[in-house]
Amino acid sequence: MSILDSKIPNGPIADKWTNYKNKINLVNPANKRLIDVIVVGTGLAGGSAAATLAELGYNVKAFCFQDSPRRAHSIAAQGGINAAKNYQGDGDSTHRLFYDTVKGGDYRSREANVYRLAEVSANIIDQCVAQGVPFARDYGGLLDNRSFGGVLVSRTFYAKGQTGQQLLLGAYSAMNRQIGRGKIKMYNRHEMLDVVKVGGKARGIIARNLVTGEIERHSAHAVVLATGGYGNVFFLSTNAMGSNVTAAWKAHKRGAFFANPCYTQIHPTCIPVSGDHQSKLTLMSESLRNDGRIWVPKKQEDAEAIRTGKMKPTQLAEEDRDYYLERRYPAFGNLVPRDVASRAAKERCDAGFGVNKTGEAVYLDFASAIQRYGKEQAHVKGLDENDKNLIIELGRDVVKTKYGNLFQMYEKIVDENPYETPMMIYPAVHYTMGGIWVDYNLMTTVEGLYAIGEANFSDHGANRLGASALMQGLADGYFVLPYTIGDYLSQDIRTGAIPTDSPEFEEAEKTVRDQIEFFINNNGTKTVDHFHKRLGKVMWNKVGMSRNEKGLSEAIKEIKEIREEFWKDVRVPGTADGFNSELAKAGRVADFLELGELFAKDALERSESCGGHFREESVELDGEQKGEAKRDDENFTYVAAWEYKGEPSDAVVHKEKLVYENIELKQRSYK
């Protein structure tokens, strides 16, 4: 029997959440005033949770490392947010969103959590509209929708290519109202560096003021981590520069199990790496795959000619192009899920068909869409459908209204006009489905410590569908955690304020101070980024889109070596008593160097392929699905939750068996 108790309520799946809410303990308004809650991170999950808990009457302390809560990286989400509103009347429902999410996650998520997510999704849209979030609307004044990969309905709400920004500013505005009322105390430019446990329960954190360098103790009756994902373990990713695993990792070290660390989403449409100076990668929204066609040359010599600049892509004849997604997956074509599209791009580039200097890029071409829209417009307007220049002009206008801001961003970065020449794209690390293990209440294995949003693991299985991250962040923060945490806090109405002068706070603060002292006095010879880049290379080459036993075993060894060298030879300039970006970075990279090894270990143990985790040893050998990822349901239908035991190599796995009562396990086919 596993020591993990997921605490899934009994009863039919559609009634679980309602029944649960009817039975939990509540805290009366007068008592809420006596209870403090710490929320770390102010993205969609943290911002919405902090605002809602404060509205309910709890005293909230919120922390972010940026200079304002509005800068959290949720702001960069482009495409949209899913909700089972069925405004289009195209057959959407709570059950269908639930089904798509479980299937898209390759049957590695927890049914009850996903159903609840689908169930509250419609409330999110109502709430955001009431807050003044300016979603896109049609000419009748009603909300508009678009489609995303891996589904057959239109359920994605959007605000141009800036949906994350608008939703985050909505949550930020709700926080501002509570900050103005004094119900949220906001700590900007503060980084959480440890969780403090008193009597086995999470009762506070140690944070560093990033401006003054002061180490601060903050106590509360419960601690909520909404600290996002750990994609930056790869150094290059679409994450913000500051996104890190430190809060989650410190919680792990204090007893929170870390689930499925190897589940990473590699997004197929990002701007390719241009050189060694690269600091981060930029996403081009999945929505582009509605109209863009992905291809590489059919012949290697053409690819070579393009790479060396002897030929332009527009000169290559139609019959010499390989639209490999349409060829391999006729049913879904360019709109296969992210994991499938990414692997297919890598396969072509590894085979020598890549199209930029580095050989790691494929084309995303809008020429057909421009033709199609151009002809349609000419027809509608009664103009000459055979006038080639006119068709292109009309077609470009349509593409511009749909994707203008993305095309502009591409042009600024790459210095090529994507209306005239196809975009170059390549997969990049984007999102981490793995994270801190939580039960149905979103509580970790440490009592009173919660994890919400990307920081937890529960809803997306081994692959996340587009436009579902925003949905999950806001569902957790607005509609789930405020109920589940109340049930827990109801036992704390007589506890009183938690003192910060206990030995536990003392010990945690000392641990933090010791590490900072160490970095400042280490006087090594290499910069923090030097180690981070080396770690990233190992992760990308051996723990990236395609993994095998040999590479993973090597990665584990190499990461350990880099980590040992890091502690001996890292150089952190400046002092501890003021603003010091390098010092902050050093702490984050130290944790990435431990996580990276656990990540590789998890990938090694899971010898099946599922979702974003592709093991070369586990592929279909024949039949229609030849060469596709092969799941092993008999041996791997579980969540791998790792317990910290010192070195990452000593971590112990606990398995939560995944039970599918409402959805039948099948092979995902997009053929």
Add this chain to the structure above:
Amino acid sequence: MNLTLKIWRQKNAKDKGKMVEYPISGIDGDMSFLEMLDVLNEELIEKGDEPVAFDHDCREGICGMCSLYINGEAHGPDRLVTTCQLHMRKFKDGETIYIEPFRANAFPVVKDLVVDRSSFDRIQHAGGYISVNTSGNTQDANSIPIEKEKADAAFNAAACIGCGACVATCKNSSAMLFVSAKVSQYALLPQGEVEAKDRVLNMVHQMDLEGFGNCTNTGACEVECPKGISLENIARMNREYIKASMSK
């Protein structure tokens, strides 16, 4: 390419600060401006010097954290981009580049090129929201249709990233473009109408308390705004303000 950088160095808020010159070489046109500074910082650390502090996070032009006043322009010479999206191909080999923080009384320097923009947050605390609690039973999102034109205009105002380029650019260090963008977003939506009067009065009051200057309609803010926030918003805020003042 080879460049000469003249960068503002200031230890902390109390330090007087000065321009310091750094030669830099081997810069590629495909680098972003911040990647060029990364290269400089790696060199400084290896030499045993302190790296230049600057704010940045998403590096894709949306979080609003990066700033920098480059050759006398907020976010540098390119238009409709933040510094993180400015690329070195916009500069010439041998050029001297002046890099300073966003300067305004309401944006005190924290260190080097990092400034404190919490005054922007405090203006939002004063009224940058619609007072609606999270309940799960607000009315259906489609129960109030909103004209597409108005919804789009509200979106255009809401696209502000709060970077502060408008303040840094303005000769009066006015925050009118920033404040009016928020006031406009809500003024254009039916959901925002109920509190419209209090909102504009409270936000403008806080803006004045923070020490931002007044607007004299030079329009420089609109030119330098990386998100193209329109001056029309300032006109709309002035109308809202007068309306609110007369009826209070």
